[in-house]
Structure formats: C-alpha cells, structure tokens
Amino acid sequence: MTDDGVQRGRPRDPEVADRVRRAAAALLFEAGFEATTVDEVARRAGVAKATVYRRWASKDDLILEAFALLLDDQVPLPGSGSLEADLRAIYASAVAMMMSEAGMAWVRTLAMESARNPQVAALLRTGMERRAEAAQRMLDRAVADGQARSGADARLLIELFNGLLLTRALGRLPAPTPEELEEVVQVTLRGIGV
Structure with missing residues (x-):
C-alpha cells in the first residue's frame, strides 16, 4: 500500500490463505507440531514460503489457525x-x-510434544481456550433458552469429555460405544440442566 492509499502489485488471493490453512491443518493432524514446518505447508499448498510469511508472522500464528x-x-x-x-x-x-487410527496417533503425538515442549503446550492451551469460548457461546444460548442453568462452564465440560477420549486414546482402549456416549450426554445434561 502506498502513502496515497493505493495498493500496488497483485491483490491477495483469499483462496491461497484457505489452501495454506487447510494444508497446515492436514499436516498438523498427520504429523504433529514439530513436523508441521512452513516449508512443508508451502509445498503442500503449492505456494512459496514467502507467501505463507506474508499472511502469518510466524509458524505459531499459522498453527493456531x-x-x-x-x-x-x-x-x-x-x-x-x-x-x-x-x-x-x-x-x-x-x-x-x-x-480413529490417525486421531489416536495425533493425540499421542500432541501429548508427547506438549509434555516436552512448552511452546507446543502454550499453543494447545491457546487453541483450546478459543474453542472453549465458542462452546461457551453455544452454552449461553442454551441458558437463554432455558435448557441449561446459569453458570455452566463450557471449559469444564470440554475437559471432562476430553479426559474420557484421552484415556481411551493414550491407553489404546476401544472407542466409547454408542450406549456409553448416550450415557455421557445424559450425565452432562444432568450436570448443567435447569
């Protein structure tokens, strides 16, 4: 952008940013944080490394998205x-x-990387905080509709459910059955219900 407010050069293609985000998400799921490099993301997205850095100041910013x-x-x-x-x-x-097989591998990789790398742990906390904020908005709508009691904490609900899945994934135990999932739904509703 010039001093007179006119943008010079080629305008940014919004599809490029989406391709990069999707390539990074797929790589993050397949290989974990350490293996998700800007070089590999750029290669998978079919863009130059400089294109990635023009949109994200750091690998951490890209990983969060x-x-x-x-x-x-x-x-x-x-x-x-x-x-x-x-x-x-x-x-x-x-x-x-x-x-899923890929999901359990991702959980194990994420747990290992978070335990040994404070940067990964911080990124995970930030990502989960953003997710909890979105879930809290959903829960607040349920409170407004009379389906949940005031003060119900979405963050706690996420942590409780994630605990079940982490226990199963890390222990290589079977996935919860549909009956078990229904019981978890009913226990959740009793805990936050009006």
Whole structure:
C-alpha cells in the first residue's frame, strides 16, 4: 500500500490463505507440531514460503489457525436449538476424529510434544481456550433458552469429555460405544440442566 492509499502489485488471493490453512491443518493432524514446518505447508499448498510469511508472522500464528480449522472441520459446534442434540453431535464427531487410527496417533503425538515442549503446550492451551469460548457461546444460548442453568462452564465440560477420549486414546482402549456416549450426554445434561 502506498502513502496515497493505493495498493500496488497483485491483490491477495483469499483462496491461497484457505489452501495454506487447510494444508497446515492436514499436516498438523498427520504429523504433529514439530513436523508441521512452513516449508512443508508451502509445498503442500503449492505456494512459496514467502507467501505463507506474508499472511502469518510466524509458524505459531499459522498453527493456531490450523488447529482451529481442524477442530471446526472435524468437530463442529452445531446450533440446532436443542442442547441435547448438539451434545450428541459434538460427542459423536469428537469420537470419530480422536478415536480413529490417525486421531489416536495425533493425540499421542500432541501429548508427547506438549509434555516436552512448552511452546507446543502454550499453543494447545491457546487453541483450546478459543474453542472453549465458542462452546461457551453455544452454552449461553442454551441458558437463554432455558435448557441449561446459569453458570455452566463450557471449559469444564470440554475437559471432562476430553479426559474420557484421552484415556481411551493414550491407553489404546476401544472407542466409547454408542450406549456409553448416550450415557455421557445424559450425565452432562444432568450436570448443567435447569
């Protein structure tokens, strides 16, 4: 951009940013934080490394967006108007993601990397904080609709459910059955219900 407010050169293609984010999310899921390099993301997205750095100041900034995209794509937060139906959908998609072979490997890699690398742990905390904020908005709508009690904490609900999945993934145990998932939905509803 020049001093007179006129942008010089070629305008940025919004599809490029999306391709880069998607390449980073796929690589993050397949290989973990350490193996998600800007070079490899750029190669997979079919762009120059400089193109990535023009949009993201650091690898960490890109990883945070990739992590958010990965969760949004794999475990969307629905807004059906029914808290019970939304919990069923969220829990089912989280199980499908995290209890697949690739998902369990990703969980184990993420746990290992977080334990030994404070930078990865900080990125994970920031990513989960952003996710908790979005889930809290969903829960606040349920409170406004009379489906949940005031003061219900989405962060705690996420941590409780993630604890179940982490235990299963790290222990290489079977995924929760549909009956177990239904029980978790009902326990959650009793805990946050009006």
